[in-house]
Structures are given as structure tokens and as C-alpha cells.
Amino acid sequence: QVTLKESGPALVKPTQTLTLTCTFSGFSLTTTGMRVNWIRQPPGKALEWLARIDWDDDEFYSTSLKTRLTISKDTSKNQVVLKMTNMDPVDTATYYCVRSRDGYIEDYWGQGTLVTVSS
Amino acid sequence: DIQMTQSPSTLSASVGDRVTITCRASQSVYSWLAWYQQKPGKVPKLLISYASNLQSGVPSRFSGSGSGTEFTLTVSSLQPDDFATYYCQQYYTYLWTFGQGTKVEIK
Numbered sequence: 001q002v003t004l005k006e007s008g009p010a011l012v013k014p015t016q017t018l019t020l021t022c023t024f025s026g027f028s029l030t031t032t033g034m035r036v037n038w039i040r041q042p043p044g045k046a047l048e049w050l051a052r053i054d055w056d057d058d059e060f061y062s063t064s065l066k067t068r069l070t071i072s073k074d075t076s077k078n079q080v081v082l083k084m085t086n087m088d089p090v091d092t093a094t095y096y097c098v099r100s101r102d103g104y105i106e107d108y109w110g111q112g113t114l115v116t117v118s119s
Numbered sequence: 120d121i122q123m124t125q126s127p128s129t130l131s132a133s134v135g136d137r138v139t140i141t142c143r144a145s146q147s148v149y150s151w152l153a154w155y156q157q158k159p160g161k162v163p164k165l166l167i168s169y170a171s172n173l174q175s176g177v178p179s180r181f182s183g184s185g186s187g188t189e190f191t192l193t194v195s196s197l198q199p200d201d202f203a204t205y206y207c208q209q210y211y212t213y214l215w216t217f218g219q220g221t222k223v224e225i226k
Binding site for chain 2: 037039046047048049052060062063096100104105106107109110111112
């Protein structure tokens with residue numbers, strides 16, 4: 001059974017760095033073709049893809065946010081970590097981690113974690 | 120980045136209505152197009168992948184069509200459980216992009 005769960009602070013101050021962890025089970029990020037993505041959704045707004053890390057350590061980032069994002073993985077812990085620097089109130093959103101595979105879109109989402117940016 | 124544009128943004132309909140939502144891509148995404156349903160406070164649910172492949176467990180009243188730059192999601196007979204927001208998503212490029220959403224409201 002595939003599960004993913006996001007964890008991290010519910011509240012961060014402007015200019016701080018956000019660190020979110022996706023802890024997953026039911027698959028390995030060492031399996032060929034496996035990928036984990038981060039997607040966010042501001043309250044009442046649309047979904048926005050942020051970043052992806054692949055089984056072979058390839059990393060991909062949103063064009064508009066790539067200077068602020070870093071994605072990494074710890075395969076021994078079955079975790080993917082997303083760091084976003086210089087947080088701003090417009091970054092207030094629910095952040096999701098989502099599994100995908102090469103050539104496939106899948107319906108494996110974490111429950112999401114709401115992050116509020118406020119002083 | 121590929122831009123995805125959905126229309127309409129809001130749709131008012133009654134139970135039993137046939138409803139169609141359109142999604143247009145700024146360049147061809149071939150058939151690499153997915154549709155999601157999202158209810159308030161819930162995680163998006165994948166309805167359709169590869170433009171027309173209905174996911175397991177999704178009612179057959181949902182269907183998807185199109186290729187290239189124009190796609191549609193159709194609900195043949197709207198049910199009370201279908202009032203929600205729907206998003207299209209392209210996954211042709213590694214940089215996934217989503218439409219702005221279509222809210223289906225009760226008329």
C-alpha cells in the first residue's frame with residue numbers, strides 16, 4: 001500500500017526558510033522510474049507544481065521558483081525533503097507530495113500540510 | 120512553461136445535467152493530460168489520465184476526450200456527489216502545469 005505524508009511547520013515568518021519532509025511507504029525511490037513531486041495550493045486557488053526528484057537523483061524545479069527551492073532524498077529513510085527560502089505571505093498554501101512514475105500519472109498524494117507565512 | 124486554460128471558471132448546473140469542461144494548452148501536450156476532482160478541504164482525486172483513460176473506481180458518467188491542445192471533460196448526468204472543482208493538468212513536460220480550475224455549482 002502506497003502512502004505519503006507531509007510534515008513541517010504550520011507557521012513560518014517572512015524571510016525564513018521552510019523545510020518540508022515527505023515520508024512515504026509502499027515503494028522505494030531507488031526503483032527505476034520512480035519520482036516524487038511537490039505541489040502546492042494557496043487557499044481558494046489552483047494547484048501549482050514546485051519540484052520533482054527522480055530515482056536516479058535528477059532534480060527538476062518550477063521555472064518561477066527554482067532560485068528558492070531545493071529538493072533532496074534520503075532513500076534509507078524513505079523521505080524527500082523540500083526547502084524553500086525567503087518565505088513570503090504569498091507562499092501560504094497547502095503543500096502536497098505526490099508520487100509519479102516515468103510515463104505515468106498516479107493518484108498517490110499525501111494529505112497535505114498547510115503552511116502559513118506570517119509575522 | 121505550457122499554459123493550461125480551462126473554461127468556464129464556474130458552471131451552474133442541476134442534477135441530471137450533462138456538463139462539459141474545456142481545457143486548452145498553449146502548445147501540444149499530445150495526450151498527456153489528466154483531470155482531477157477536488158472537494159473543499161480534500162486532496163485532489165485523479166479521474167482521467169492520458170486524456171481519456173478512466174481511473175479504476177471512477178464512475179462511467181465521467182469521460183475525457185481530445186488531444187494536442189484541446190481537451191474536454193464530460194459528465195453525462197451530474198450527480199449530487201459531482202459538485203466540486205475540476206482541474207486539468209498536463210504532464211507532457213517535467214514541469215507539470217494545471218488549469219485554474221472549474222467550479223461546478225448547484226443551480
